[in-house]
Amino acid sequence: MAEHIPILRMGDFLLVSIQVEMHDNLALALQDDLTRAIERTGARGVLIDITALDMVDSFIGRVIGDTSSMSRLLDAQTVLVGMRPAVAITLVELGMSMTGVRTALTVERGMQMLREGLSEARDDADTEI
Amino acid sequence: MSSTHALGSLLHDNQEPLLADWLKHIDEAGLSGLSRQEDVRRQAAELLRLLTDAAGRDHGGALAADSGALQGFLRDFSDARVREGFSSQQTATFVFALKRPVFQRIQALHGNDAATQAALIGSASDLLDSLGLKTIDAYQKSREAVIQRQQEELLELSTPVVKLWDGVLALPIIGTLDSARTQVMMESLLDRIASSESEIAIIDITGVPTVDTLVAQHLIKTVTAIRLMGADCIISGVRPQIAQTIVHLGVDLGSVTTKANLADALALAMKRLGAVVSRRAG
Numbered sequence: 001m002a003e004h005i006p007i008l009r010m011g012d013f014l015l016v017s018i019q020v021e022m023h024d025n026l027a028l029a030l031q032d033d034l035t036r037a038i039e040r041t042g043a044r045g046v047l048i049d050i051t052a053l054d055m056v057d058s059f060i061g062r063v064i065g066d067t068s069s070m071s072r073l074l075d076a077q078t079v080l081v082g083m084r085p086a087v088a089i090t091l092v093e094l095g096m097s098m099t100g101v102r103t104a105l106t107v108e109r110g111m112q113m114l115r116e117g118l119s120e121a122r123d124d125a126d127t128e129i
Numbered sequence: 130m131s132s133t134h135a136l137g138s139l140l141h142d143n144q145e146p147l148l149a150d151w152l153k154h155i156d157e158a159g160l161s162g163l164s165r166q167e168d169v170r171r172q173a174a175e176l177l178r179l180l181t182d183a184a185g186r187d188h189g190g191a192l193a194a195d196s197g198a199l200q201g202f203l204r205d206f207s208d209a210r211v212r213e214g215f216s217s218q219q220t221a222t223f224v225f226a227l228k229r230p231v232f233q234r235i236q237a238l239h240g241n242d243a244a245t246q247a248a249l250i251g252s253a254s255d256l257l258d259s260l261g262l263k264t265i266d267a268y269q270k271s272r273e274a275v276i277q278r279q280q281e282e283l284l285e286l287s288t289p290v291v292k293l294w295d296g297v298l299a300l301p302i303i304g305t306l307d308s309a310r311t312q313v314m315m316e317s318l319l320d321r322i323a324s325s326e327s328e329i330a331i332i333d334i335t336g337v338p339t340v341d342t343l344v345a346q347h348l349i350k351t352v353t354a355i356r357l358m359g360a361d362c363i364i365s366g367v368r369p370q371i372a373q374t375i376v377h378l379g380v381d382l383g384s385v386t387t388k389a390n391l392a393d394a395l396a397l398a399m400k401r402l403g404a405v406v407s408r409r410a411g
Contacts, residue, residue, distance in 0.1 A: 081359055085319030088354040099384075103359035105326050110359075 005030045007037045013045040013114055014038065014076070019052040027063040034067055038074045044121070045114035046071045049107055051082030061096045068101045077117045078102065081110035135245070136252050137184035140177070143234050148177055150230030158222055172206060177227070184256060200263070207267040211275060220268045224261045228254070288314045290321045297398045298327045299391070303336035311347040315354060322360050329398040330355050333391050335366030345380040352385050361401065362386070365394035 003026055008015040014037055016030070038046065048064065056064075068078040081104045083091075091098065104110035140147065151173055179199045210220045231253050239246045288310070293299045300318050304310075322330055332351065337344065348364065355362040365388040367375075375382060388394040399406060 080357075083358045085316065085323055085354075085358065088319060088357040089315060091357055092350045092354045097353045098357060103357055105322070105328060105359040109328075 003029070004033060007033055009037075009041055009043070012043060012118060013047060013111070014041065014043045015047050015049070017049040017052070022053060022056070022060050024059055024063075027060050031063055031067045031070065035070050035074060038071055038076045043076050044118050046076050046078045047107065047110045047114060048078065048080050049082050049110075050080065050087070051084070051107075053087060054084055056087050056090055058094050058096065061091050061094060061098075065096065065098045065101055068098075072100075077114060079104050079110040079113050081105065081107050133184060133252050133256075136249055136256065137181060139235065139238065139249065140181040140184055140231070144177060144181065147227070147230050147234060148174055150233070151177070151227045154226040154229060155223060158226055175202060176206070176224075180256070180260065199260075200267075203264055203267040204271070207264065207271045210268060211271040217265055217268050217272075221261050221265050224257065224264050228257050231257070284310060284313055288317050290318050292325065292327070293331070293395055294399065294402075294404070296326070296328045296402055297331065297395065298322060298325065298329070299331040299333060299395075301333040301336060301391075305339070306337060306344045306347050308343075308347070311351065315351045318351070319354060319358060322355065322358055327360060329361045329363065329401060331363045331365055331391065331394045331398060333366040333394070334364060334371070335368070335391070337366075337371070340371050340374055342378050342380060345375060345378065345382065349382070349385070363388055363394045363397060365389070365391045 003020075005016060005018055005020070005026065008017075014034070016034060018030075020026070034046065037043070046068075048067070050064070064080065068080060071078040079102045080098075083103065102113065104113055148170075152170060155169060155173065179202055183199055207220065210223075232250055235246060235249045235253065239249065283304075288300070291299050291301070298318065298321055300314065302314070306314075318330060318332075321327070332348070334340070334348070340348075352362045352364070363386045364382075367387050367389060386397070388397060396406075
């Protein structure tokens with residue numbers, strides 16, 4: 001059976017923690033799994049934790065960026081947390097600035113951002129009615 | 130007997146008078162001004178001895194200034210000269226001052242024999258010229274080593290990351306930003322952000338003399354990397370002149386928060402963190 005990265009559900013949010021060496025197929029499998037999971041659970045937010053990721057190439061970088069954009073299209077806000085300095089420098093040197101992807105330093109702050117985003121969205125919905 | 134060999138024995142037989150004449154010339158050129166008299170004498174005597182050794186060995190007409198001992202001496206000599214603040218011209222003149230005494234000596238000994246005289250002067254000239262060039266070469270290498278060392282020290286000194294408040298880091302940049310410095314700066318700032326979990330980083334460019342497209346690009350790179358890590362970045366200390374340059378260059382800093390001075394940037398950072406600064410009543 002092919003490897004998969006677990007997607008955990010926490011209330012309205014999905015939590016993905018990448019803790020293994022990322023390779024191309026695994027990244028694509030994650031993209032597939034995550035979009036399906038959002039659709040199935042109706043999650044409003046996704047938190048991708050890459051604290052343990054210490055190496056990226058342009059492909060992995062692109063897949064992570066794409067996954068965030070796809071989640072947003074499915075109406076789930078995405079926050080990328082815990083990027084290491086070396087990874088950030090690599091991505092910048094590769095010319096990938098990931099504009100539009102929200103980022104946070106730690107999982108805790110990322111969750112806070114998602115909650116704030118969700119309550120704002122609810123406020124908006126309330127005023128519309 | 131080849132002319133190089135003849136020159137070798139001539140130098141050997143006339144060490145003392147040559148040294149005395151040479152020192153006189155050095156004195157007249159005002160080259161011993163800074164160093165102590167006995168130091169100059171010792172250096173001159175050592176160089177003359179090595180030169181005599183080198184010239185004495187017949188290298189089939191090739192110049193003998195390549196010998197290891199001579200090279201080593203020139204290196205130390207140039208090092209000392211660089212430290213004492215001599216110019217390259219003064220250092221070379223020190224060696225070239227030996228020419229006249231040698232020529233005079235050749236003339237005095239072989240005055241009647243034009244052919245020998247010409248041959249000897251020719252090889253003496255070649256020998257001293259190549260020695261002079263070697264001296265300059267060694268001098269330049271010493272100078273470059275000094276510059277290199279200073280650059281490295283500067284690079285280490287020039288990237289202090291300071292903590293301004295809980296969750297607020299600042300990086301004051303003094304001097305021009307080049308690729309190497311940006312790299313070091315970016316790494317130390319990003320590492321500190323990760324280790325201290327600071328949400329806001331302020332890059333202060335008050336001390337950056339000019340901003341060109343390359344510097345702007347380096348700044349944008351740093352800001353992007355900070356954002357990718359999940360922290361915010363504010364650039365402060367943008368002077369009117371720099372603002373004009375940036376706009377004239379067509380660099381887009383629109384996505385970066387900028388402030389005129391560090392105080393404003395800190396105030397903004399505190400506001401974002403929800404901290405309030407107030408004056409005590411009364």
